[in-house]
Amino acid sequence: MQPRNMSMSGAVDLSAVKAAAEAKQKAEQARAQRAAQPEGQGGAAAGVQLVIDVDEATFEQEVLQRSAEVPVVIDFWAEWCEPCKQLSPVLERLTEEYAGRIVLAKIDVDSNQMLFQQFGVQGIPAVFAVIAGQALPLFQGAAPEQQIRQVLDQLIQAAEERFGIVGAPVAPGEGGEPRPTVPEPPSNPTLAAAHAALDAGDMGGAIRAYENVLADEPANEEARLGLGQARLLDRVQGADAQRVRQEAADRPDDVAAQLAAADLDLVGGHVEDAFGRLVEAVRRTAGEDRDAARVRLLELFEVVGPDDPRVTAARGALARVLF
DSSP states (O other): OOSSOOTTTTTTOOOGGGTHHHHHHHHHHHHHHHHOOOTTTTTTTTTTOOOOOOOTTTOOOOOIGGGGSSEEEEEEEEEOOHHHHHHHHHHHHHHHHHTOOOOOEEEEETTHHHHHHHHTTOSSSSSEEEETEEEEEEEOOOOHHHHHHHHHHHHHHEEEEEEEEOOOOOOOOHHHHHOOOOOOOOOOHHHHHHHHHHHTHHHHHHHHHHHHHHHTTTOOOHHHHHHHHHOOOOTTTTHHHHHHHHHHHHTTTTTHHHHHHHHHHHHOHHHHHHHHHHHHHHHHOOHHHHHHHHHHHHHHHHHHHTTTTHHHHHHHHHHHHHO
């Protein structure tokens, strides 16, 4: 899904944070201490784990304290979250590519409800950053790699220019113990082309490629999920969010207005709002309008994933208004 906010501007005005000067001093002290440590004990040549699993017990040390030396990106995820499975590998790969300029902290929301609530997370995947102890939202929902890279570049630039935090360079292969990886299935060139088109923002090309995969492999779940995401992103491209939401508010019985608003809800990570809006549209309408709302709701179920508890709840709500 497209991110709710893919720009550092508008998320937090880092220049207004009063702790900037103090943060710079702490960052300089941390770098000096690190440089003075012997090799193998935290010095420049020591292995640094760039992708870490964090829980409530380790959050203070691994995120807050570390954020005085390097921007810490937080990935809120859950095992049942299908979009998380799309986003997390991209974040992990980019973190390794940035080679020490950021650290990625992965937080399982099911096991860390307190952190989930403290950050005010409304839906997952959700990505935040912590710089010098200051938390700021980056985006919510999955996103094309190019846009994620732009946000990380802005984050790194802001951390250096306003806080003096630059991280510690890590040479290739020095990123600590590798995280366990799931063996990838045999490569499907058409599926790979579809993923590449989706990452590049070419929704038309992605849709055609995913449809080609499904024509040959109707049971391909990865292609079906990708097709749902591509169609959703294609529908919201260029949409005036304020106008769409106003029209939906002014015309509650206009199914087309409710469909457009539900798409924006889901893209923004407001999953329950999207589902609830369409369930209500099904309840209020009949005939072709009701069928259009029902079909769109089923399509959005596919985007989020059948194992998501919000899908289960919405399926129950849909059944109640249909029967």
